[in-house]
Amino acid sequence: MQLTAYTKEFKKNLNIAYPVMLGQLGHVLVGLADNIMVGRLGAAPLAAVSLGNSLIFIALSIGIGFSFAITPLIAEADGARNIEKGRSYFQHGIVMCTIIGLLLFGVVWFSKPVLYYLDQPSEVVDLALPYIDIVAFSLVPVMVFQAFKQFGDGLSQTKYAMYATIGANLVNVLFNYLLIYGVWIFPRLELEGAAIGTLISRFFMLGFIYFILKKKKKFSTYFIWAKKSLQQKIFKRLFNLGFPTALQMLFEVAIFTASVFLAGTLGTNAQAANQVALNLSSMTFMIAVGIGVTATIRVxxxxGQHNYEELRRIAFSTFFLVFIIEAFFALGFILLKDLLPVFYIDNAEVIALAAQLLIVAALFQLSDGLQVVILGALRGLQDVRYPTLICFFAYWVIGFPVSYLLGKESAMGSMGIWFGLLAGLTASSILLYIRFNYLSKKLIERGVIKDLL
Structure with a gap:
């Protein structure tokens, strides 16, 4: 098959993907603003934000994974023009996400003492705890926001979540500036100021999407609370769709969080450098997430049309697209490795360590991008159980042992930790590709046999 058979799909893929990219990127940019502004306070505060956000991101990944179940159910009801069913899924989704947000807040809050037993610098832990107290509560509004976002995505209205996240980032930057440094009438709160800025921005994000969706005539009927009581079978369906995705996200986020903890055992500067490289790679990853959602939709x-040859061709077009984009980012990381860390912190040792890590980050851009898009294609096939097992095996049976063994100070240090990440992501992308290749060929063969009969 000629290359143009894949490249001609790039425009349509990007049209679907870009609002999702910007929406997902918004979550990371909140952390970016915190990191850049807090980094001016020194290595210890930056490391504390890294440590605090490591717990928050684990919780958030689980919650977002569950919320992803809302989109296909809303889309299914919308395709059938069944507003009553769509409204029920939407309202059950809001209740589910609210409960999950409260549970995650409680889990993070009660998990704080664990940080003292993970061999982290004591000064970093002491700074991180007040930060965690505030940011953990922001999980509640952000999870309710996710319910509205996935509802909009299910109706193919992805732009409103994008507007909300862009606005939230502006609010976050403003209040970070005022509260971290104590500008004008505001007190100088440093790390706690960054946390309050994040909390305010996430309530703004929720309020924005709620009011903009509710005032739109085409959404108004969904906001009329259903007369029927909440039904267990609908919650069960949401759970069965969301739980495997939540596990997939948890396994990946947890391996990166483990890198934060392992870096913390090497000292404050190593942990700060790890956070710089991790934040930069997270932004490029969100581009791949958008293409992954596109793969889910198009596959x-x-x-649904039983057009399996087209399914395979379109899926491969998303694989090629993400490979090209991530190769561009990889080249940028290599060329700008000494410059990018300067935007975060003014510490020569941290900058030098981060520059080394960005070389490894450049290498795993390709694996990371491919694996998330292939996961999206498999989700489009409604294949979730085996990919979850693959993710666990790749990250925790292959990746983490390499990070642990090579990440010791007596071995390769920070570079060793990131070589473990590279190994896990590469294994994941290869195994997931094998899985998709097998399933798509099997579907084509079944289609041919059916036609012959």
């Missing part, structure tokens, strides 16, 4: 559409 799912072709599956």
């Amino acid at each position: 799912g559409n072709q599956k």
